[in-house]
Amino acid sequence: MEDGEGNGTMAAPLAEVAVEISGQRYVVPEAITIIQALWAAGRRTLHGVGCLGGVCGACPVSYRLPNELQAKTGLACQTLVQEGMSVLTLPSDPSKGARYVLPSHLPEKKDLFASYPETRRCTSCNACTLVCPQGIEVMGGVRAALNGDFAACAEKFTACVMCGLCAMVCDVKILPHRVGLWSRRMHGAFVPKPPQLVTRLAEIRDGRFQRDWEHVLQDSAEGANSPAM
């Protein structure tokens, strides 16, 4: 059952497709990801590969399908090759975040503009949303932050993998993914702490579980299989 080849290559021959990757043409098995196609084509990967699970954002690509004018974007570890596909691998997010400390108050618009002043320039062109491989309504998130609704912005960016494609296509140099992360952290830091957590921290501080600990440690030291709890 275990094939000894891990996730890298195929266990059985499959149909093949012709693709072009960064200017070179290859024939590779169909229904594999662009990263797997790079390996199948004999290319070593170092930059532009990370988790292979679609969440680290290291592998953005732009690709064009035959008879389509508009290039698409995606993550190389999550995008399957297709016949006639032409792929350009893109750099991992080169943008730098602003340096900031979490303020001691609920975030306001002026705090956002202190960190990311260019956010004000948003022209609502929606290019950021169209390019997002996670299907995030990016522009909506940026507009929410501009309205000072950081909770709404935070919610929209939940699935953001920080690939930075949105920033690459922004005409006015906004860093939408960083605005999203900023909003998430600012909002998160000031949501009231959950009551059950506050209670538990106090209980631990007051030594509430001392007697239970003595029992369970004694039981487990005696090798009991199921400490009676």
Add this chain to the structure above:
Amino acid sequence: MMDVVNESKERINTSRETRQGEKFPLLAAADKEKLVQRYHPDYRAEAYRSLRLGPNQGERTVHELADLLEGESPLVRERSTLSPDRSVDLLIIGGGGAGAAAALAAQPLGVKILLATKLRFGDSNTVMAEGGMQVAIDPDDSPVQHFADTLRGGQMKNDKVLLKTLVEEGPAAAKWLMDLGVLFDREDDGNLSLRSGGGSSRPRLLRCKDYTGLELMRVLKDAVLNEQVEILEFSPAVELLSDESGACAGAVLRNLDTNAYIVVSARTVILATGGIGRLHIQGFPTSNHFGATADGLPLAYRLGARLTLQDTFQYHPTGAIFPEPMAGILVTEGIRSVGGQLVNASGGRFVNELETRDAVAAAVIRECQEGRGVTTPSGRVGVWLDMPMVDRINGPGTLEKRFPNMIRQISRYQIDIRRDPVLVYPTLHYQNGGIWIEVNGESAIKNLFVAGEASGGIHGRNRLMGNSLLDIIVYGRRAGRSAAERAKSIANAGLTLGHLERFEAERKKGGGEAKVISPMLFPDYVRKEEKVKTR
């Protein structure tokens, strides 16, 4: 062959109604032990051998890891000068969750830190964690209960001191993350939304949909960068350095783009190099990130640091196997914790889905070995994970609300998990053991600290879901604090490779030939044929 898969799938879709509400009993302790010992990959004798040299000589581990531990340092044949290119107080090796937490704990103590990582900062197993983080905060729960569950889950082999600290500091770790801006899912009353995982007797999982690790890593990375900790990417450690007394004194890194060595003198070193999935132990596919090649283990081992529980690995029960390119991709245990069922080829359940992972994986392997699995066109065998059952039990829209990542990932393969089940088989997921540490994170070698998956002892022989995110935060911070405090009390030492000379001398005295150069750094998936196909 395709028809066989489709026919079986139809049986699952039609048997859903009868399976709903069906109770499947938990195994008695003795039966579970029997199941695990008969079918779990940890018990396949032919996969193991005794280590021929080093601190754990004579003890067993799998061939793939033994080769690396007994491997030869690149510096044996390719000497580097030992005059330091960089001199710092604290060197952190590894840029996942544990390394980041260590940096954040060390920074306020005013030490000069360098964080070196093999890929980009944040590219790690942490970022992929889907299920959540276990913290005992429910009023009906307690750290003691968390301890007892984890100990049972770990086959009673956990280090109890490490484990007690883990669970006791859990609530404080959760608060620390929230203070940094981590957003966990809440209920309408403002309390955290808690769920159960396999082997947990109480709801205890904090999560951010099925993006929990991504949420943690995003915030930790941002916080570390805001603290202006110096980061060195694409620069893995290839050897550690020792002083005259044998204590750790730094590391030799390799710049992956130029192949140049970077010699770093450090008063203390934290290894936070993560897991082993890309070793593909026993040929298993893996859920791990591209760099999960156990690098810290041979480095620490050659320096003389003892390992513990180095013979036990976690095979996550539900790795997708079909269609073929999806092999290894994880389907989160969270799916089973809200009613997802495991079903064999004939449409029947065969295990309680919330047994611990070792038992569920063993049960899946049993079904497949005994002819009750489904064979895919490329020859893999698996069982069905029935995910549409989740919406059926909890109401339509549950999968969409709770598991957006799962839906998105699997939809790329034209499968809608709201309508159809997915074929699964265990996938190599976690290294249960690792480098032995004491409760402040220090290894058996002075000034060498270890945090996260590279360390061993906390989880015994089987980790419970949600305990590794807790581990990297609690022990990442502990290692960061203690390594920084130590660094403030000592000076940078003279750099030697004395440990390597001792290791090679031991090899000559009967340790056998080295089979590989280690650390491995990356798996090799690149097709070797001279001629690449074009059309």
